[in-house]
Amino acid sequence: MIEIKNLTKIYSGRKVLDDACISINSGEIFSVIGPSGCGKSTLLKCIVRLIKPESGRILVDGKNVVDIDDEFELAKIRKDFGYLFQGGALFDSLTVMENITFGLKYLTDIPKSEYPRIAREKLALVGLEKAENIKPAELSGGMKKRAALARAIAAEPKYILYDEPTTGLDPITSDMILGLISDMAAKLKITSIIVTHDIKLAFTISNRIAMLDKGNFEISGTPEELRRSSSPVFKKFTDDALSSDVQGRRHDLEVKHKQY
């Protein structure tokens, strides 16, 4: 369980997170939605203490990670986390296979001889069977994202933080990744936090969703609760996406176009 209490993060005088409170239960798929630049990635980085927040507490299984400064202690906490970075963050100097097995040496006691099998298994899960021996520079954007996902799940951590798992993917691959995320949550009891712009994704697979706006959580709840909510900010953010009124939006855009 992760409890975030009164979290505040300031970047050069600007409060990106401002007294944010939320808690994420064990085993659930929790999505954080919100406009670009609202602090979603910052929130994830605070949880694994890649960033030190100015104030507030983050309790991971009851332990406050905000106060820990010793790298050795932090490393122990981070062992429980898999992290899919927004830009993939694959190591350029290593092959895809080496990237995927990179963490195993530090995070697990799995013998080296098992590494290739694990790498192939994870690559198959993300649909990248043939990519094991190439360098990240030769992958497309979507392939990078998937390889990075395979790396994040390789050690089968207790928590996985996904920063935009489906941006840059086509609808079919995107569905495949969603299937993978919910499978892992169900089979391995992994707690997942997904950060996304993609409202549909959030509503499809989440147990609970929270919306981050102006530094704190505007609203949170199960998808049903949110659908019934009357928060104007949330409505404005989600209306278009949820109504799936593509035709209507096209029309709006065309009207706008003509005005110029």
Add this chain to the structure above:
Amino acid sequence: MRHYISEGVGRRMMSLAQKMGAVSLMIKSLIVWSFRAKPETREIVKQSVRIGVDSLSVTILTSFFTGMVLALQMGYTSKYLFNEPLYIGTMVAFSLVKELAPVLTSIVVAGRVGASVTAEIGTMKVTEQIDALYTLGTNPTRYLLIPRYAAFLITIPLLTVFADFMGIFGGFLVSNIKFSVPSSVYWNDIFTFMEIKNFMHGFVKTFAFAFMIVTVSCYKGLTCEEGAEGVGKATTESVVTSMVLVMVLDYFISAALVAVGLI
């Protein structure tokens, strides 16, 4: 206007103090992690090979020609002063072993490898690969810094010894062919005067240069600003800083070494 300038100076002073603080923290964590975790032997080998491959040929070329030009200058100078080429070997060997080989090798490595270390670490920083190291159970000190420190401290002294030999050989060719100094005279001029402490004077300095270059290169990479522009800027600053500091350190370390008897 004046206000603006004084504020700028104030900020520079501040940032120099901050930089020194940040560098000390980096070195502290380097020491801590050297004891806390097993060294990444594979990475150390990889980095050492990379430095060797990147700079061996340039080092050889530079020191060879430096030795040649030293012999040329010394030959003509002594012919001009004494009407015959005297002590070419002595001058070439002393200049190279004590000064030119360590300094030139360090500058070559700073330009070839220091720059690419900064660019590499800087790119890793701006593309979140440094963050990824933390989430995958290690950290940049352990995975990036320690291997690079080890590699620089191993290879720069070795490359310098190479440069010593190449330069002396270059000097030999010129003194033998251009000034018809018999080879026995050339080598005699060297080994009659050269002592182990003279060699040590230069050799000890290479460790200081290596430490300084790798510190600057890693620090500039780790503190690189966002974006490709940030990486470019950090790389240039890294090379310039390393080269200037080699020269500055060279004087002070030489003075200190002479004071303790390593003449």
